[in-house]
Amino acid sequence: MKTKLIMVFLLYVIILNHLHATAQNHKDLDRDYVKKDSILWNEYEKRMDSIVRNIADRQKRKADLIANLDETNRKNKELAISFKNTIGGIERIFMTRAQFTKTELKNVLESTSLRVRKTSAFKAIQDHLNIDQIKIGNLWPEHLTIVDTANLPIRLKKNITNIIIYNGSGMSDCMGESNRSELNKLAKDAQFSSRAKIYLFYNTENINTLKNINAKFNDHLAYTSDLTGDYSKFKIAMGSQAIPTVYIFNSDGKLEAIQLGVEDIITKWQNK
Structure with a gap:
């Protein structure tokens, strides 16, 4: 009986240690993503400032600014995918969802951890996949209701x-x-x-x-x-x-x- 109790206690300790290590690993990954994301956008801003200061030709300056943004968006997408199992990573994927095809987003969701699947960002990406986004020529979405400050539903005015x-x-x-x-x-x-x-x-x-x-x-x-x-x-x-x-x-x-x-x-x- 005593041996059995000791084994149960040891198992309990092992489980606690595992949970603690897992939680710490999650925190480390979350911090790592935030750090790398911050570095990425700080570098973007530095390049942008340099372009504005050093390039006098308007067309050249505009082209370089666009190229800088495009390159940063590409890196931003890759970084978010590589950290999709962090809170910050999945939130960034939702924020930049227009840069993904719906197939890409579906593949991302299917390969995420249970922790991430419980987040609001994950559920919002699911909603994005399940809803057809509005397109030019469409009427106001029937399922979408907005209200004014009196909490009364707004209907778009006719003939204007x-x-x-x-x-x-x-x-x-x-x-x-x-x-x-x-x-x-x-x-x-x-x-x-x-x-x-x-x-x-x-x-x-x-x-x-x-x-x-x-x-x-x-x-x-x-x-x-x-x-x-x-x-x-x-x-x-x-x-x-x-x-x-x-x-x-x-x-x-x-x-x-x-x-x-x-x-x-x-x-x-x-x-x-």
Whole structure:
């Protein structure tokens, strides 16, 4: 009996040590990915600064900046795949999902660990695989509901242009103060309002957070969310990544254009 108890105790110790070693290994891998990811993007920024400082020719500078971004995106994708079994790695794969084919993403998911399969990022990639992302010419996705600050569902207005701007979490205003001011001027203009409506979409789970963002800027723009957080259904269905991304639905309710940045729509509507 005593020998049996000793064996059970030793087995218990072995299991505890194994669990501790596994947890420590996970932490080490997570830290290693964060370190390498940071180095990658620091190098990108240094090269970008060097290009801007040292290349006077505009076309050459633009070409080199694009080449720098393309090369960094390639390395970023490879790094995330090699660390797919870390929290940071799978989150980065979701963030850059547009750079993967759906077959590539499916292969990534099938080769991940149980720990990663429990994450929100993993589940969001599954949702991305199971949903057809919106394309030019499509109507608003029927399964997608967004609400205003009163938590009331929004329906796109008929017979006018509906402009939806994906603006991330709202922690920072990537549109810039000047662009936001110009959008607000448009939204206040009666002639514009008879022809178009501007909505700002934010990732949040809490209606009060949306209200606070609205109160912070206190302008005439319409603040919206689907209240599903960072891995929002809107983000997945619309293929949203960079901010701000602009979705323009024409008067027939069909998606007419997807644009990065708000400058083009400001210029277009100011000149109408």
